[in-house]
Amino acid sequence: MRTPSSRQRVSVNGADQGLLVGMRAPSSNNPIQNVNDGNIACNSGLSSSSTIINVPAGARVGALWQHVIGGPQGSNDADNPIAKSHHGPIQVYLAKVSNAASTGTSGLSWFKIASDGLSGGQWGVDRMVANNGWAYFTMPSCIAPGNYLMRVELLALHSAGSQGGAQFFYPSDSAGHALNKNEQMSCAQINVTGSGNFSPSSTVKFPGVYSATDPGILISIYGSSGAADNGGRAYNPPGPAVITCSGGGNTNPTTTTAGSGGGGGTAALYAQCGGKNYSGPTVCASGTCKVSNEFYSQCLP
Known part of the structure; x- marks a missing residue:
């Protein structure tokens, strides 16, 4: 099954920054199919952008998904912003860089700032779809000022019951096709402003942080009724803990109500x-x- 979807816009405190502004767009929508691929951080064949989006610490940040660039694929596009079967979490990572418009993506140190998993029987992707393609999160108030690359990750788990079935969208400026175990991603270029002084005590690398057999990746999310509710069990998204401004955190956060x-x-x-x-x-x-x-x-x- 192929279901294109892509992150095309960023909003900051309700202000839409514009179509593809401040984002590194892949040259094609061909997905990366291996979690250990060297381009998994932000994708490959990226176009350049001179724009760096200012994001105040504590701001409400939005990421918009659409089926194809510019909006739905026709007036009756049932898969806009993404097929409703693609249940799963949405997570956000940052990597501190010297210049968000020019720094390369290899070897960066990433930390997680937001994770919307399964709560109340609904997934982060479900909430994004219900909100017409927008996924919102708060830039932590303690983030130190400076340039960062920001990657927003959508993990579709509808076929994740067998190894290689999970579908990763690290949503980008071009439409990404969902195949088995796909990674389609790019990075937004941001400049955090404010007076925060957070320095992560631990970071992760892409590739390296994910394994195809991670329990949050290799998982059947369907209960005995057939509903995509993980059988009523808690779900732990893959990757590290979401950072906290107090410096605490657990090893793998659960998003619940x-x-x-x-x-x-x-x-x-x-x-x-x-x-x-x-x-x-x-x-x-x-x-x-x-x-x-x-x-x-x-x-x-």
């Missing part, structure tokens, strides 16, 4: 609403409080 902590009042959409040692409001004024890891829960639509 819930929150911990105390405090009165309500938390705004995309604000923190729970986590270990958190004492602020745990009720969301809008959306649902969803766990990113044991240290951080966030109000999400």
